[in-house]
Amino acid sequence: MNRIVPPPPPPPALRSLQDRLARSTLAEESRVHQPASFASWFAAARERSGLRVDRMELDGLRNWYRDPRTGALRHRSGGFFTIDGLDVRFPSGPVSQWQQPIIHQPEIGVLGLLAKEFDGVLHFLMQAKVEPGNRNHLQLSPTVQATRSNYLRLHKGRAVPYLRYFQERTRHHVIADVLQSEQGAWFFRKRNRNIVLEVTEDVGVEEDFRWLTLGEIYRLLAVEDIVNMDTRTTLSCLAPAGGGVDGVPDTGDGFRKALVRSCAGEPGGVHGMAELLSWITEHRAHTDLATRPVPLGELRDWHSSPERISHDSGRFFSVIGVAVSAGTREVGGWSQPMIEPHGTGVIAMLVKEIDGVLHVLMRASAEPGYVDGVELSPTVQCVPESYEVLPGAARPRFLGDVLSAPPERIRFTCLLSEEGGRFHHALNRYLVVEADGEAGLLEDRDHRWLTLNQLNALLRHSHYLNVQARSLVACLHSMLAPRPR
């Protein structure tokens, strides 16, 4: 009597999940027979998509209107998202108060990744998906990437393929399932559900979908602007360790060996977990960032034209309107407002080998849209041009170090996009840079060294790592794969 029904089906093998993820990381080619190469499959998907994106005036967006009382931009269905104004007070911050537009999207969307073993190797069902905000339109997305408005088909589009697996998750083996924040500077308390399921049954593969190993996805992650943000955040839930990654030849300078040890968690980090949790709690208890809604139409230091809502300095970002026409998306054509950032961001983690284990310098920081006040961000996360109009104290402590790092200290660098459904050409350079100098001296009130194993433990729970940090964790995991030949 003692078993609880229904039990989830066990994973197909008794090897540990981390081992199986490591094995997939080492698999440079898919074990599934697929008629076309990745490149020709992806090119064919681009051909089919035929996406076209045109700027249009904000008041001309079909099915969108301005709230007569506040000027907020809303969809007539009441769904999707709203753009309204926010007043931010942050007495202890480098900028003590400001106002800005912000996206309200109370719906919790699904970012779902299906996994399945073929020939003893985990594969993940990836989608070639167009998003209007992507410079190149088509990128590699998780199996499912859908808001509630999408899957309730508010715009009367096609059903979301594979969604039913995630709606019936208890029939499958749950690898990860956690609510995570998105850009706290642009979204007000938005969270998405990052969920990875392993299935054992046969899965039909639709035209724009393809099974890839982690090794294949990680190789694409180093290619400019292919692996989208939603893929990166779901990948951050997957922590490979053991399983043979320790057998791959080192980079010659001990870097790879230190990375492998950092993922394995033995020996531990320079800070114990209780101490790190206490450091985060201290920041959450003392942050004085406070927000309140203000009308979008009355924002201080912002002005409106028919085409955009912009900051008077010309920096930060604008709200713009676009008209989209597409072939394969859930709906044929639509128009919507988007956030258009001004300038390319720099998102960097400083890393350092300490006692033979790679550590990452994380920053505890507050953003107006976080649910729980403070999350851990990469060492540096900013748009350098913005500092031309901000006080000197706002410039991140390690930005100069990252921008001037010699090539041999740059371990990873790639230009990647943020979410193309809400952000227009939001490009950031993601970097992993070896730190110069004494580890202890690089810590201050806001910065601590953590191992990847510690970051992976935090990633099982909500609100610890922000979306930029989760992207870089995926990049760090990708460095466990064999180097491209």
Next chain:
Amino acid sequence: MNRIVPPPPPPPALRSLQDRLARSTLAEESRVHQPASFASWFAAARERSGLRVDRMELDGLRNWYRDPRTGALRHRSGGFFTIDGLDVRFPSGPVSQWQQPIIHQPEIGVLGLLAKEFDGVLHFLMQAKVEPGNRNHLQLSPTVQATRSNYLRLHKGRAVPYLRYFQERTRHHVIADVLQSEQGAWFFRKRNRNIVLEVTEDVGVEEDFRWLTLGEIYRLLAVEDIVNMDTRTTLSCLAPAGGGVDGVPDTGDGFRKALVRSCAGEPGGVHGMAELLSWITEHRAHTDLATRPVPLGELRDWHSSPERISHDSGRFFSVIGVAVSAGTREVGGWSQPMIEPHGTGVIAMLVKEIDGVLHVLMRASAEPGYVDGVELSPTVQCVPESYEVLPGAARPRFLGDVLSAPPERIRFTCLLSEEGGRFHHALNRYLVVEADGEAGLLEDRDHRWLTLNQLNALLRHSHYLNVQARSLVACLHSMLAPRPR
């Protein structure tokens, strides 16, 4: 160079923390020479306190005023707390909408417990503290129990003793440090910082303070209305296991043995951690409870008299005013509004041995004041009288089972108070009851069996266990102590 400065001082012994907590649990007497017995020390503190609490009209509360726009009750300093109105929509709940008064207390208070080893046994510095809402006024509180308004001395009272230890926590060994919610039915997004620090230096013991072992505190926890809520929530951060508790004779029916195994975490629970986290995520993603502020003066179904704000049915709770005069509290006298619940609550966990390991039936539920929508509560948490005016579907599934359990199935029962600084005579009967019936059949969408070890793992993070569940976890830990002779 590789060590990070400053390192926290190491704990005094190499034994694991869980072992040391277990040893303190088994210590029935303090190892510190203290001139008076606990009973006479506690009686002397009551003598000194001389607390007097009188009802008074809400509009007569000194330094409090009604916001002219909303009718909200506010303190003139802008600090402490505010009582305002809340509108709740909960389409999928048993009651789909209601309005109510709620306490806003955005300040994060400190619930701090100092620990120190004497003669190789951990002791905790407890305070005999008066609170106006306690029926018996004086209860056992943690070392520090202070809101920011208290310790900034907004009411010009005395400094908070021992607070500096928690303000300089990195000088000491952090055992636990986590933000936790309080009553989500009465507080809007309030969190307190639960922090336990171990010190090695000499600590002067002030008059109303006393070092107690866990064994002593746990014995007091079974006495009606002595151990206050703030002590119970800090105790829930302490998870004894091993260290000799497994050597204490069993209760004769295997119950104690199953409890010891549940704390030790070997073998595991019927559900894996990934599966349990996914169940919580599912509830958070789908809860449709939504709130918005409404004026306290215009609440539907509530009415005001000079003495109180009450629900038209006479059920649930009222907002009342009290005048307090005290000797030993931080300030000589003050007046304040309080929440006065109507009826004594029942807060119960059903437990069951499954495969030799004690499991607890937890419920995932939404309350209007939670930061993250859903937390785990005990199996049953309610005021039975309230159901006379609520729909039948609102009655908790297991309430009848708990109320009709024969004495041999009741493993723990004690009448305990909720926080006496905000709630007036808020009494609940806390119960641990052995479940009848097949474990699998007692689970449904909202209920899952967890081990104590799994609950302890969740308690390292915010927003998983509500304050009532944390109280009962402390009660379950207390059952590891030897039975009173």
